[in-house]
Amino acid sequence: DMGGHDTYMHKEIYEQADAVDRALRGRIDDRFSTVHLGGLNLDARDARAVRRVKILGCGTSYHAGQIGAQMIEELARIPADAEPASEFRYRNPVVDPDTLYIAVSQSGETYDVLAAVQELKRKGARVLGLVNVVGSAIARETDGGIYVHAGPEVCVVSTKCFTNMVVSFGLLALHLGRTRDLSVADGKRIIEGLRKLPAQISEILANEGEIEKLAAEYADAKSMLFIGRVRGYPVAREASLKLKEVSYIHAEAYPASELKHGPLALIEPAMPTVAIVPDDELLEKNRAALEEIKARSGRILAVAHQVQEKADHTIVVPKNEHELDAILMGIPLQLFAYHTAKAMGRDIDKPRNLAKSVTVE
């Protein structure tokens, strides 16, 4: 039942405010400005002993993991990174007992992720799951973890689950931070930010009419560049994946800082750029990149906290705490991908060549 929506993708985009609310429910501890994650199975001593965090996933879940790694570094000051599970498992990785491994998966059945978990377990590592489907293979094989509580996701293209994954990483980063050096005041600030998310998501979705018009404006592109820096970069990668999956328009994501090392050669009016421009310490750097693109007659669509003068169009998103910026900035671009695909008559819920869960190698 699509409840009045034309596709599951559209329905699931609209379920995000409720889904995030569900991910937060019953987990916030105001007294200690932290969160309780019941199934984590990691006591305070274990949490303090973690020296590194390695996050593994595929596709959208890998992108959620990249954002999660940044949140863990920022809030808990633990070195963290994400890697595609399939790459990890084929490169004979060094498995370190002081590293906390986290497997991220919507379905909990993705073969490459499951195989990475099994290899890690066999070598004695501690592996947590950040999973949507309760009781799935990855949830069963991990030592503990966090259910992201996005609810059933039917569309092959992941939207609400991605958002709940990054919110869940925010919770985990806060929890790890508060067992280490994150202050009560910062913990409180992050909790307030998390609580604002559902209303801010609704605010973004209320802008759908404008996003639909923008999608029509850019739908003639054969290829699009997505750029962002640090917190904005994984957002750019995920937005680029969304667009290519659902519209089949070629899209490529680059860190904005790498533009001048190559991709700037592609810029011309027929090659639009989508730029993620949060109001953070990198704002001036991002603006300089927009200037470089404009000087070469590139069209620019910015997703930002304030209107960007150098951009042809800006989608303004509400500001949250800077550590949580990545959660909201991709949401308008889900609608952008949806409307682009719709205008092109694509099979939105079942893009060609793709399956909802990839249970083979």
Ligand code: M6R
């Ligand atoms: O079920 P999983 O989260 O493990 O799936 C991982 C990827 O196959 C998945 O995210 C894929 O990239 C989607 N089509 C994204 O929209």
